[in-house]
Amino acid sequence: MENGCLNGVTNGNSGNHAASTAEAAAAAAASAVSPPLNERSLETVRLIGQFLRELGLAHSVDALVQESGCALENSAAASFRRHVANGDWDAAEECMQSLQSLVTEASSATEIAFRLCEQRYMELLEAGDYMGALNVLRNRLTPLKFNTGRVHELSTYIMCSDAEELHRISGWPGSLGGTREALLDQLQQFFPPAVMLPPRRLLSLLDEAVQYQLAKCRYHNTDLPVAEVSLLADHACSRDSAEFPARCGQVADQHQDEVRCCQFSPDGRHLATGCKDGAVFIWRVDDLTLRLSVARRYHIGEERGGVACLAWSPDSRLLLCCAAEDSSDVLVWCVSPPPLLPPASAAAHHHSLLAESHPNGASVVVNSASVLSGGSSEPQRFSRGGTPEESLTTAAWFPDSVHFVAGGIRGQFYLFSLEAGYRKSWDFIRVVALATRTDRDGNTAALAADSFGRVRQYRFDTMQDETLLQEDGSIIAMCLSRDQQVAALNVVNSGLRLWDLQHRVCLQRLAGPGISQGGYCLHACFGGLTGNFLASGSQDNCAHVWRIGGADSQPDRLSGHSGIVNSVAWNPQHHGMLVTASDDCTIRVWLPTGRALSAAATDHGSGGTAATDGSSGQASANLASSPATHSPSDSNPDEDDDDGILE
Amino acid sequence: KSPEFNASYSMGRLHIEHMGGERVFSCANCDCPLTNRQQLISTRFTGATGRAFLFNRVVNLDTSELQDRVMLTGRHMVRDVSCRKCKTKLGWVYEFATEESQQYKEGKIILERALINESEGFPDPVKD
Numbered sequence: 001m002e003n004g005c006l007n008g009v010t011n012g013n014s015g016n017h018a019a020s021t022a023e024a025a026a027a028a029a030a031s032a033v034s035p036p037l038n039e040r041s042l043e044t045v046r047l048i049g050q051f052l053r054e055l056g057l058a059h060s061v062d063a064l065v066q067e068s069g070c071a072l073e074n075s076a077a078a079s080f081r082r083h084v085a086n087g088d089w090d091a092a093e094e095c096m097q098s099l100q101s102l103v104t105e106a107s108s109a110t111e112i113a114f115r116l117c118e119q120r121y122m123e124l125l126e127a128g129d130y131m132g133a134l135n136v137l138r139n140r141l142t143p144l145k146f147n148t149g150r151v152h153e154l155s156t157y158i159m160c161s162d163a164e165e166l167h168r169i170s171g172w173p174g175s176l177g178g179t180r181e182a183l184l185d186q187l188q189q190f191f192p193p194a195v196m197l198p199p200r201r202l203l204s205l206l207d208e209a210v211q212y213q214l215a216k217c218r219y220h221n222t223d224l225p226v227a228e229v230s231l232l233a234d235h236a237c238s239r240d241s242a243e244f245p246a247r248c249g250q251v252a253d254q255h256q257d258e259v260r261c262c263q264f265s266p267d268g269r270h271l272a273t274g275c276k277d278g279a280v281f282i283w284r285v286d287d288l289t290l291r292l293s294v295a296r297r298y299h300i301g302e303e304r305g306g307v308a309c310l311a312w313s314p315d316s317r318l319l320l321c322c323a324a325e326d327s328s329d330v331l332v333w334c335v336s337p338p339p340l341l342p343p344a345s346a347a348a349h350h351h352s353l354l355a356e357s358h359p360n361g362a363s364v365v366v367n368s369a370s371v372l373s374g375g376s377s378e379p380q381r382f383s384r385g386g387t388p389e390e391s392l393t394t395a396a397w398f399p400d401s402v403h404f405v406a407g408g409i410r411g412q413f414y415l416f417s418l419e420a421g422y423r424k425s426w427d428f429i430r431v432v433a434l435a436t437r438t439d440r441d442g443n444t445a446a447l448a449a450d451s452f453g454r455v456r457q458y459r460f461d462t463m464q465d466e467t468l469l470q471e472d473g474s475i476i477a478m479c480l481s482r483d484q485q486v487a488a489l490n491v492v493n494s495g496l497r498l499w500d501l502q503h504r505v506c507l508q509r510l511a512g513p514g515i516s517q518g519g520y521c522l523h524a525c526f527g528g529l530t531g532n533f534l535a536s537g538s539q540d541n542c543a544h545v546w547r548i549g550g551a552d553s554q555p556d557r558l559s560g561h562s563g564i565v566n567s568v569a570w571n572p573q574h575h576g577m578l579v580t581a582s583d584d585c586t587i588r589v590w591l592p593t594g595r596a597l598s599a600a601a602t603d604h605g606s607g608g609t610a611a612t613d614g615s616s617g618q619a620s621a622n623l624a625s626s627p628a629t630h631s632p633s634d635s636n637p638d639e640d641d642d643d644g645i646l647e
Numbered sequence: 648k649s650p651e652f653n654a655s656y657s658m659g660r661l662h663i664e665h666m667g668g669e670r671v672f673s674c675a676n677c678d679c680p681l682t683n684r685q686q687l688i689s690t691r692f693t694g695a696t697g698r699a700f701l702f703n704r705v706v707n708l709d710t711s712e713l714q715d716r717v718m719l720t721g722r723h724m725v726r727d728v729s730c731r732k733c734k735t736k737l738g739w740v741y742e743f744a745t746e747e748s749q750q751y752k753e754g755k756i757i758l759e760r761a762l763i764n765e766s767e768g769f770p771d772p773v774k775d
Contacts, residue, residue: 260660276660308660324660326678409665409680411769428772430665451665452771467773474706476662492662519731521660539659564659583659 037068045070047202054200074102074195081196084184087175089120099195108190114146119183121154123175126163133158206231218547218556219244221528221575239556240593243529245545245578248560249596250589254294255279259581260307260324261523261567265316268573270295270335272319273587274307280321282335289599290577292589298333298377308393308521313401318418320395320404321379328390329383330406332418382406384414384422396434398444405446405460407431413448415460424460433478435487437501447487447501449475455487455499469499469506476516477523482531482572486548488524492516496524496536498548510553514540520564527570527578535578537565543580543590558590661731664706671768672702672758677733681705681763682756693719694738694759705756707731713742721746728756737762 037045045064049072052060065072072078076098083092093116100109117140124133137158141151160166167174185199198204210226213235219242229235239246257277264271264285271283271292282296298321300307305325312319317336384390391408398404403423407413413431415424430451439445439459446458453471455478476490486507489497496510515522515538524536526548535545536555543565544555563583571577578590591599668683682705692699711727716739724743729736738759741752 258659306660409663428769430667451667452773454773456773465773474662474664492664519662520658521662566659 037070042068042070046072046197047205050197050200051202073197074099077102077191077196081184084116084119084187085180087120087123087180089116092116099191102192102195103190104192105190110144110146112187112190114141114144115183115187117141117144118150118154119179122157122166122170122172122179125157125160125166126174128163130158210235216550218550219246220547221533223529243576243592244556245558245576245590245592246556247591247593247596248558248588249591249599250291251560251586252283252292252294252589253586254281255585255587257585258306258563258583259566259585259587260521261310262569262579262581262587263310263312264569264571264579265312265335266314266572267316268571269316270312271569271579272310272312273581274310274321275585276306278302278304278306278323280307280310280319280333282319285571285574285577290571290574290589290591290595291599292579292587296333296335296377298379300331300379309395311395311397311404313397313404314399315401318401320397322393322395322406324393326389326391326393326408326410328386328388328392328412329381330392330395330416331379331381333377333379380418382416382421384412384425394431394434396436396446398436399438400444403444405434405436405448405458407434407448409451413458415446426458426460426463426465429456429458432475435478435480437480437484447478447480449478449489453491455489468501469504471497476519476521479524479526481526486526488526488534488536490516490522490524490536492519496534496546498534508548508553510534510536510546510555512536512538512544512555514538514542515544521566522564523567525568525570527572527575529575533570535568535570537567537580537582539564541565541582541584543568543578545578560588561586663732666704666706667771668768669770671766672763673766674707674730674733674735674737675762675764676735677730678764679707679730679732681707681730681737681758683768684765688755692757694757696759696761698760699738699757700760700763701752702756702758705758708737708740708756709734710740720744720749723749723752728758735762 045068049061049064052064053072061072073081076095080092080095080099083095093113096109096112103109103112117136121133121136121141124136137155141154157166157170160169163174166172173179188196188198207226210229210231214220214226214229217235217237219237219239221243237244255273255275256279257275259273259275261274262271269285271285273281273283278300280298280300281294283292284295285292300321300323304323304327306323307321308324309322310319317334317338319333319335321331383392389410390412391410392406392412392414393408395404395406402419403415403417405413405415407429409430409432411428411430413426413429414422417423429448431448432451433449435447436444437447439457443459443461446460447455447468448458449455451474453473453475454467455469455475456465456467458465471489471491473491473494476492479488480486485501487499487501489499491497493516494509495512495515497506498508498510499505500507515536518539520539522537522539524534527533527535532548533545534548535543538544541561541563542557542559544557546553546555558580561580561582561584565580565582567581569579576592576595579587580590581587663679665680666683666686668685670684671680672682673680682702686703686705687700688703689701690698692701705728707730708728709731714725714727716723716725722745723741725739725741727736727739738757740756741754744750744752
């Protein structure tokens with residue numbers, strides 16, 4: 001068993017090991033362990049030994065070797081290590097002679113010799129022994145004929161007048177800077193692990209195990225560093241302790257009819273909700289309590305069939321709204337005014353489509369004559385000015401917050417810009433859902449899911465298009481992950497499908513009986529600190545939340561609504577905040593359990609603003625334990641309703 | 648203030664499919680797209696309002712419970728179909744035909760001519 005430990009699997013040459021195997025056999029005979037250790041145990045002993053040695057616990061190492069009878073390393077390698085650590089360069093080179101045959105590749109022997117000499121040379125220079133250094137340079141480094149460029153560089157260091165200048169010019173931290181240990185770590189890569197272990201092997205195995213547990217953790221939504229995760233038990237966040245939106249912290253019932261859409265602004269400070277009766281509300285998110293309060297109320301008119309789509313511009317200033325019933329125009333409100341710029345640059349702004357290729361979403365000052373510069377509650381309308389048979393029911397912004405695309409299933413698919421209005425059309429595409437994405441060359445492409453179950457990419461600048469994927473059913477809704485790599489499609493009778501957009505493969509199928517069987521427009525949203533959650537509305541009155549890529553593809557169900565959950569929105573800045581919009585005319589805010597309970601508590605602590613059913617204790621239980629009934633006492637009286645400018 | 652919503656009215660937004668095609672048929676009442684000329688199998692059928700068409704595939708329909716009906720061509724098991732959006736009854740779908748010569752109709756849909764509109768569509772420009 002000793003042979004298995006020391007020779008490893010890479011070479012069977014036993015000639016040079018005669019000495020070491022003999023001594024190993026002797027050690028084995030002296031071992032106190034019975035029955036003898038198997039291969040795995042021996043390797044573990046070696047890892048532990050390395051760990052202890054790296055900590056500096058030399059006595060423990062000796063005791064370990066003694067008691068287990070397992071040498072930590074090939075003895076020649078151990079001597080080599082000792083010599084290098086002590087700076088006995090000649091002895092180290094002698095050791096290399098016997099280790100020569102063990103290197104993984106024969107050519108590495110030269111490089112090892114080179115590095116040993118390099119370290120020796122630098123140390124001699126540092127100590128001021130110029131003659132010795134020159135000797136090494138001429139008689140040892142140069143004859144190797146290896147990396148002559150480096151040799152030239154080394155020869156220039158002779159000009160340094162002292163150690164401090166040497167350190168500065170060469171970037172070499174000095175013999176006291178752990179360079180000998182670093183050298184050993186580098187040299188290890190030339191040997192098979194049976195001869196010389198990779199540095200910190202036990203710690204890197206433990207880190208890998210922790211990372212695996214974190215990847216499987218169902219509710220993990222924090223950026224806990226790997227090094228801080230306890231090893232004592234498998235890591236698994238509990239639903240209530242994690243930063244996972246597990247409990248309802250607020251029920252807001254200001255809407256009068258079915259709430260169809262909800263979207264957070266990219267800066268996480270506002271929420272827009274759209275209703276079947278045409279109302280669009282803007283809610284402000286309180287930074288500390290994450291409470292929603294109504295800030296603006298817009299209406300798009302009753303006859304438009306309700307709000308179908310809401311889209312915030314990437315700079316969080318503008319809100320775009322599409323109506324459900326065959327509307328030939330889309331509406332854009334300016335929710336926040338543009339940042340102030342000096343007059344010269346404001347006047348100079350004029351974009352041509354081809355000139356703008358900045359996917360970083362830089363904020364743009366719009367011509368101040370346009371209604372979009374003020375905080376007016378009148379929206380600007382965008383249409384092609386064509387027939388009333390046109391239908392624009394979905395839209396998506398470009399990263400510059402100036403251009404956007406809009407389309408519908410009657411075959412309209414248009415590019416608009418805020419200043420010039422209608423710009424371009426792509427004909428005969430029946431658009432179901434839209435998104436935008438940065439293409440390979442850095443420009444923006446529009447992604448459209450169409451009525452034939454395809455998702456295709458359209459470049460309005462080059463007028464080139466290509467099909468990315470083809471579904472085998474009708475696509476209801478589409479949303480992209482934050483990194484634009486994954487698309488989640490809601491497909492009729494099939495549930496949610498996750499597609500990798502770059503490789504064009506289906507990654508995962510998330511089934512949910514309430515998701516797509518009835519053919520309702522249910523929207524989904526990615527969220528979480530690393531975008532690894534997907535939440536979706538559902539017909540069973542719950543929101544479903546999946547951990548993407550997790551082993552368990554069963555969703556978490558957030559129940560409490562008494563009607564179909566049409567849409568969900570995950571706050572892009574406050575990663576534990578999820579909002580659901582439902583046919584029961586309410587929106588609910590879901591927060592991590594701790595926050596949800598304290599949100600309910602402060603509600604009553606502040607007195608009069610609490611629920612009005614008379615018993616405050618009861619009301620806090622209502623909010624925290626997510627009841628199924630919708631009662632008027634759940635109203636949210638601390639709304640404030642200003643038409644002023646939102647900061 | 649809390650509205651009384653009846654489960655059957657509280658619907659959420661219905662997803663409307665569209666089959667495309669160069670000649671599109673849609674509901675005469677609400678213009679919901681249903682099918683196209685390519686799906687048309689026969690025009691020689693008769694419904695309650697007169698002429699009716701037999702289609703291979705139609706979308707955006709709700710179906711009723713199974714019914715036993717005797718027609719000119721024999722006894723069939725059918726379901727009534729109606730427009731998903733406005734609930735107008737539009738025709739029926741054949742589930743089962745007792746006579747062998749009529750079995751070709753199984754799974755196909757009858758839409759009454761007076762209850763649908765035909766309009767101009769466009770071909771799918773995507774070639775790949």
